[in-house]
Each structure stands twice: as structure tokens, then as C-alpha cells.
Amino acid sequence: LRFIQATYDVLPSPINLQLWFGKDPSCPLCTVFIVILVTCSCWAAESGIVGGREAKPHSRPYMVSVQYRGVHSCGGILIQRDFVLTAAHCKYTWGSCTVVLGAHDITKKERTQQRIEVDEYFAHPGFTGNLNNDIMLLKLKKNATLNKYVRTIGLPKKNRETPANIKCAVAGWGLTRANGSRSNVLKEATEKMQFSTECKHIWQKHFNSGHMICTKFTRRDGGVCQGDSGGPLICNTKPQGITAFTLAEDCNNPQYPHVYTKVSSFIPWINKGTGFSANCSLS
Template sequence: MYKVSYVILGLVLCLAFTNDVLGKRHGQAIKKYGGKIVGGYDTTIQDIPYQVYLLLLIGTDYYQCGGSIISSRVVLTAAHCLRGVSRVYVRAGSTEADNGGRMYSTSLYTIHPQYNPTTSDYDVAIVRLLRPMTLDGTSTKTISLPNEGTSVPAGTEILVSGWGDTSENGQTSTDLMAVRIPTVSTEDCRRTYGQNAITERMICAGVPEGGKDSCQGDSGGPAVNTATGLQVGVVSFGQGCARPGIPGVYTNVSSVRAWIKRNAGV
């Protein structure tokens, strides 16, 4: 996971709810946590109403991640997105990263206590909102999670979405994008990343020829089983983006389901 540095200009935090703090027209640029959709397609928030855009304040810099709505007050995302964060801005209900929908602001979040930033194990976190999101069932809607211990067999088609880069070291997208990719076995994934690098808290997905993947700026976003409609993964890390023979790695939601239940109540 790596990030691309930019300069933040002209962001007025006290106007977060009256002005569009994510709007690129205000002159700021966003640093990106690793993992945009590569090889995907344009979509709309009505097709993926559980997706949210996260703008994260760390020091004086801003970073971009994704997340998913699991209750009116809770967003599920990746732990690595929230390390050192002092303020989280959540945009819900918009196809555009920098316009539309509704904005929410909070400083309340919880990172999994066993999260390891070196190995990316237990890469999961929740964001708590101070006021509930308006869930209209059309552009804002909760996503359901699998039961603890639910397996994700190799070949399961997942839908991954976000506003990240459309190519490795490329540019982020202002509009929501998605890609459908199959999961790969843990054994195959370990052959790529190393025997000890892929734990039970991870699942992998990609196509052998490459060209389809999540990428920088998609981190923390949802990976949803297209057959069941359940969110089985959280975008975590990868080597580059959409490289042949190198799948992306996602936090296995079912393996951390009990922790989510305890801390989010869902």
C-alpha cells in the first residue's frame, strides 16, 4: 500500500456541512491510500448504495479511502485508513466523490486491536457517526455481512467499488466505478505473496491475466459477493494494481465478524 502526495489548498473546515469540502474545485488534492478501480466500469450510487467516500484528516494532510454503510451510524472500513486520523468526513448517497449526497463528520472510530500495520493482518475498523445517516433505500442503504466463519470459496465473484486510481500510479476517478472479479484460493495467493503473508483474516481476488483490480484510493471499500449480496471483504492491500498473476488482498469479513458485532452492534 503506498500513497501519492499532493498539496492541500483552501479547505475551510468550519464550512464542512455548507460547502463541499471534498470538491476539487476548492483547490485541494487528496493523498490516496493503496488499494481506483482498474479494468472496471462506471456505475452509480443507486447500484451500490452502501458505498461511502471517506476524507481523512491526518495532521494537515487529507487522505482518501472508501467504506460501507453497515448501520445508520456505523461505516465499515480498513484499519490502515484510520491510523493517526483526527477527523473523518463521510460522503454518502452520491456517485461523485466531490459533490452531492450528504456529508457527515466525526472523530469517533475504532481500529481492530490486533491490527498489524506491518503484515496488514486484522485490517478492519469502524467509524461511528455523531448523528445517523439518512438511509433512503435508493442511494443510501446498509449492506449485510456474512455470519462468522462463512467461507468464500475460490471462484466466488465479488463486486469491488470505489473512487480510486484507474491504473497503477494513475489518477483517481471523480465518479464511482466498480469491477467484478473472482476470488482465488489461499494457496494460490500464498504462492504470490509468501506462505506466511496471507492469513485466515484475508481473502484474495483477481484474474490471472491481470487488468482488473482495486487500486490506490479504494482502500477500505467493500467487496460484495454478487450471488448473495453480502459484503465478504474490505479492500486491504496488493502489489501494484491489476498486475498479471498478482491478486488483490481483502480483509475477510467473516473472520472478524464477532469483533464487528461487539463494536458496531450489527
């Protein structure tokens, strides 16, 4: 993990924005962790699967493990043969990143896996290290070979809204319980879309309904946690969200909705970015 010091006027409870940390002036003894779980030219917030179930091997061929020095850091999705979509806080400053495609058990060298180095990182120009515009494109050094184990996933339409209470799927290789160990195999869980008004009520100024969506869940069913931010929230077969943040010390606390970057709000930027060469600026 990398920690960047910052001071925030936040909720009195420790919110998961684990990348930056600071003290809440209204609570001198409280330290706020803006969870950003990093290990790669990629920072990170959250998104392992607590509870849930092991995914059927290769049932989600668009899933990507973003790795630094062979260690899983963030999740992502393959949207073109040479582009991965993930979270902007998954960008780190030292070393090089590799993406692993076609994986189920990331601790093994499965014959289905493809390992490709990242050539360029294109974080959204509006991302300044806080929670807004937390989205990034990774340009790969070579095209992925598409087959039944490795496939791209289509994106939602621009500004498409997902109704509350719709069931969605999350997946990742992150923590299997709060403060626990990461999963070697891909896990998945089911969460439901939450009303934006409820998200705003809970997360207050940290939630931007124009760029974010959130989900509700139960402790029994589980959901995202620390381990691979940048993983997808799949609703109606489309990635409606990119995992952004949860409650830091108790990611499985159903009183705090899980928050995702709203993909449909960034479709024009994504389309522009994937149409550019690796040497072009996306700002």
C-alpha cells in the first residue's frame, strides 16, 4: 500500500478511501483511510470478494489481474484487444505493470493465461488523487489473443442509468474477509443497485451521483473488499461500475454501500482514448 497524506473533512467513522490518510478535525483521534491498495504502477482502493462464491473457471473471460512484480494489485476488464479499463488510483509511480488475462488461479501458470506488459497508462485528466474521475485505460504492449478464455466485454451506452434493486455481479481476487488474506481463485458475489439518494446520505460529499453509483448487500451474500480495485460491477451483462471504495475497516458492513465509478458517464472519454495510439495524450 502507498499512503499519501491528506486532510479531509469527513464522516466521523473510518471510511475506506485507503490511499490517502488524514485526521478528521472533528474527531482528533480518528484517522481516515482513503483506502488505496496498491502494488503496481497502479494504486488501489478496494474490491476483493468477501463471502460470495468461487466463480466457474473462465466464466468471466474479460476479467484482468493487474500485477506488479508478479503480485496481484488491482482488477480490470479487457475492453479491446489492447486496452484494459481499471481504476485511476491503480496507477503507481515505480516499476512496470503486467496484466494477466485468462486466469482463474492467479498463483498458477495456467495454460489459458496470457501475460502482457502495460505500455502506457491513461488516467482520466480529471483525476487528481481524490475520489472523482477514478478511471484509467491501460494500453497494452501487444494485442491479446482472443479465445474462449480471453474475451473483451462491451460497454454500456453513454449516461445509461441502472435502476435501483437490479441484481449485479462483482468479481475479483481480493480479500476474502476484512483484514484477511486474498483469494488465489476468482470469486464472485451478487449485490443490488442502491438509490443514489441513499448513497449520498451515507457517504455525503464523498459521493458524486454524476460520476458514481453504489450497491447494497448483505453480510451473508458478501461483496467487494480490499484486494483489487478496478474490478467490474456487471449489471445486465454490461460493466456499469469500476470498483472505487468501501468502508476501510469493515468492507462487509451493509450500512455502508459499496461505491463504484459510473462507467456510462465516461463513454466519450473511453471512446476517444481507445482510438488514440499509445503516444497520444488523452487529456
